[in-house]
Amino acid sequence: MSDFEANAYGDLLAFWAPFLLLHLGGPDTVTAIALEDNELWVDLLNRHLLSLLFQVGTASYVFYQSFPNSKLIVPTIFLFIGGTIKYTERTCALYFASFSGLRRSLLPPAQAGPNYAEIMKQHVATGRTRPTTPEAPRGGTHDEAEKGNPLDDRTVIEEAFFFFTTFKGILVDLIFNFHEENSSRKFFTSNHAKDAFRIIEAELNFFYDVLYTKAAIVHRPTGYLFRAISFGSIVAAFACFYVLNKHGFHEYDIQITYTLLLGAVSLEFVALGLLICSDWTIAKIVTSEKHRGSQFKGSIFIDFFLMVKSESSPFALPMICARWSRSLFQYNLIESRLRKWPKWIEKLIDPHLRMREWLEDLKSERMREWLEDLKSERVEPYSEELGELIFIELREKASSWTKRKMTHFGRDECERKQICSARGERALENRIKTGQDCQKLLRFVRDFDYGESLLLWHIATELCYNKDENENHHRKYSKVLSDYMLHLMIKEPDLMSVVVGIGQIRFRDTCAELDRFLSQYILNESNPNKTEKYVCEQLLDVPTTEPPAEVKGDGSKSVLFDACILAKELEELKENKWEIVSEVWVELLAHAAINCRPYMQAQQLSKGGELLALVWLLTVHLGLSEQFQIATGHNFH
Template identity: 60%
Template sequence: MKLNLRVAILASLALQAFLIFFAPVRKRRSNWWITTPLWSAYLVSDSVALYAFGLISKAQINGGTSDSPVDASGHLLAFWAPFLLLHLGGPFTITAFSLEDNELWGRHLLNLSIHLVSACYVFYQSLSGNKLIVPSILMFIGGSIKYIARTRALYLASFRMLRDSLLPSPDPGPNYAKIMEGCIAQEEANIQPLIAPWQSHHVGAEGEKFLDDRTVIKEAFFYFKKFKGLLVDLIFSFHDRDHSMQFFNSRTAKDAFRVIEVELNFFYDLLYTKSAIVHCPSGYIYRAISVGCIVAAFASFHVLNKHGFHEYDVQITYTLLLGAIGLEFAILGMVICSDWTIAKIGTSEKHGRSLFIGSIFIKFLLKFKSESSPFALRILSARWSKSVSQYNLIDSRLRRWPKWIDKLIDARLRKWPRWIEEPLSLIPLRELFDDLKSGWVEPYNDKLGELIFDELKQKASIANDLQSIKEMCAARGKWALEHTKTGEDCEMLLPFICDVDYDDSLLLWHIATELCYNTDTDESTNDHRETSKILSDYMLYLMIKQPGMMSALAGIGQIRFQDTCAETDRFFDDKLSDNDHICLRKSPFCSYRSEAC
């Protein structure tokens, strides 16, 4: 039992370290070989800690272990129990793996109560002559604070609580009668009218041509607080919309995407990490108490007479203490170097000295996170992958597995016993292989950002009222057809664009983009040839590989995509010979320039 406990508690510490340092990677990469280990570690970490808790409780009930004295062993086990509370508190960088985990805060609250009672019971069992009572109490306080913080972070990020926290207080609106009376009186007295009380007083960086990194974070934090109600289906006022449009209309595409990049990073931290509860006065206090208790527990254990303890157990205890301290200081470094810290300092500078000190500190942090910093630091501070995931319909069908492989798999499964066949049928092998051979990424470039930003600015210029906004969002390519040089010839295509569902329209435009890309190869007459194809493949990637981002069409979109794939397979099988298939597998796009297509 003692060996199992040693392995379990060290494994729990290792899983915490893995999650702390590698959980932020999923903001920049969504590959299955990255998300699967993180998901497994996220699930297993709690199970391993609970398993170790059970071993400690069982050892206490049985009165110790066989390889060390009963009293000393029980005291040391009681000291190990708070470490498991610390581990169950979870790492700073990941509290939820998906949004659904936030809705399970009630389950975590129940587990918190049970585990606190269990830890108290283990501690109570070893009170008699316990030499480790002081470090045990200190670790119990630190571990309890961490566990409570995790449950609170899940609770605050749940849909209902987040929505309730963002609801404004009841507001009857401005008293227009008194306002007009005041304006009339000011006009009669030849006094310059003041700003109306319902207008926003936020002054953005409209006067700056290019935004520095500090201004980018400041503006992103402002719009994050202003528009985070969109996460829970709350509306925003037309004044907020107008101020946002005014700010982005005066920006370049590069600066606009920099602001949005930081803003989305704030959204991620709010939903999946402890940043929202750490970067506040109460959060700073609980962090200081937790770290102080852990350091004090280490000092208390270090000066303690360890006679009677097993040498291996002492080494494991030092490993747990040093590991906890190291991880806490690593988290402290992440907290200090985060965008939240820069934004909080930027919004709280009120007098000259704090302004000067804050500016120096922010300059240091921005230099640490800049592109001129070492490669390892840039990787840790990167907010996204700066790449665009791609999925192409034609390419996926040309690279599909030969039919004889599917037949072989099906025939082999039918020969196996039913108790083996059913579990294997649950493993999506074909989908896994399809991801390996059909998906890829393209690097993001400023040309792509400029195309998107310019199109959005053109659309926003005609969005004057609610009706025009609805028409603009429902266009689905109508704008592109009406503003081409051959607009009259494209009128016959409008019914195929406007009178179909969104997913159907997306597939039609994807195929049309692919055909135009491979037939019009003169880039001198078409500046957006490459960027249009990247956007087209990205939209299909969202529809097929990330249907949760298009929940309104996830089900029917998958069905129509499967039907389109079957029709494409039939077309290639009928029109192309065996030699063509061999050529296509080597060069997927050569068929588009042939007469067969």
């Protein structure tokens, strides 16, 4: 290699160095895989910032070594600027997405409040009955929707962005005032279930963008400016290299350089398209149109953005319009115990071979857990009918609390806490008030803790579901919610850790008792009936005149036959049975959502989202949360 070719190769190496910065900056759609990536900011050495400084310093050193004789000095400068901006964007996004950084950015300025000393002096001097304090301004600037009119996509994104900016402090356990609560509750109670969940889906999408993408950094005036500079720099670097006289460069090196440049430019155009079509861009344009009379009003650009994001549009792009997985994982206790082996193992093992007996003997507790994880879980698609069932129940609960609040202002917070802590008893009490005989069911929620009650009602729901074959949407969705909640308790214990307690112990004891029952009465060679329905029939045939605790003692935490007693009590309700069961399940779901820590909800967003997260945010907007605790002063006379 001649000196000229060596210098050319060195120039190319200097030109390639900024590509490291460019690709370390990553795509706009991913900055963190998990929340822990953001939390590295709490480390003493501040790894993200050190990484930024180290990588920029390395690229600068390589660039310095080729300066000023490099033929590629101009495109290298352009690429260095673009790469530095991209990597800085990622670093800033990780900082502001950390819970400590997010909390600092959301904390309101310190307020001393009204001058108590001055107010009391005036009160004594004027002789008024009670002191006067200024009334706080009402929160909320959006228009309340007219009930009966479905919301268009533009309004959904606008309202979702409004509520996101109002309530994003919920992620870091900030509290809100009652004016914000009233504004939110009035809006959601005046809408249909479908529109309420559409808004919440879009709002959760904003939460996801803040925590896991660069959206919060890019979608601000300085962010748009630097994005324009980085985009222009990368395109300019490509143009400069394209028109450059490449005499002395090896053909293979030129091909590599073009590949790197084309990849960088392509990624920039994709990022630009996603940025333009994002909810953030639409929300900001619509807000500008509404408040400033923007020239974008009625433009074909917004209509096009909405067209590719609307799920009902034939031109919709799935990767853009999808907001969450719309899937509910299902875990059924009886089904899982009947199917001991994953299906693919069942096909490989002949039941008459000794290998099955050998494997049965080998199954330790750890191996049981491993095989349990291998079993494929059922998935039920989320339906609007299920969302409507949940929404109606929670809206009625919020409405009943609002009426009590207006008539008994002094007890409103106590009433709110009781509603938030309800896990089935309020649904049963309301049925009793309407004259229905649900008194015997109350003990199955009052006398059992949450984890025990959830497992109890899950088994009872399964027993009743297999005995009653009448088509009923309350029956269908009671089973869906039942299997979904057990999946959360068993497969997502972190989400339920606050409310479940020793649910895992009870679950294992219940599984042990069910396994013994199945081995004695169901799983034998002479019995061809090994279906869930047959198992449920056999369980219901067991005499349950005496409480299981009195017969067996308290050594086992199993609730198998307590559930049989509950199922028999439910069977006596006949036509109203499934309405009551569905109401109890909605309350159990809401209780778990209300008490789940926001950090755990935020973690779940990176996995495709959960119905639990939607219900959590819905309860907040309906005022069914203990994070509304700031009462403003009243005008006393």
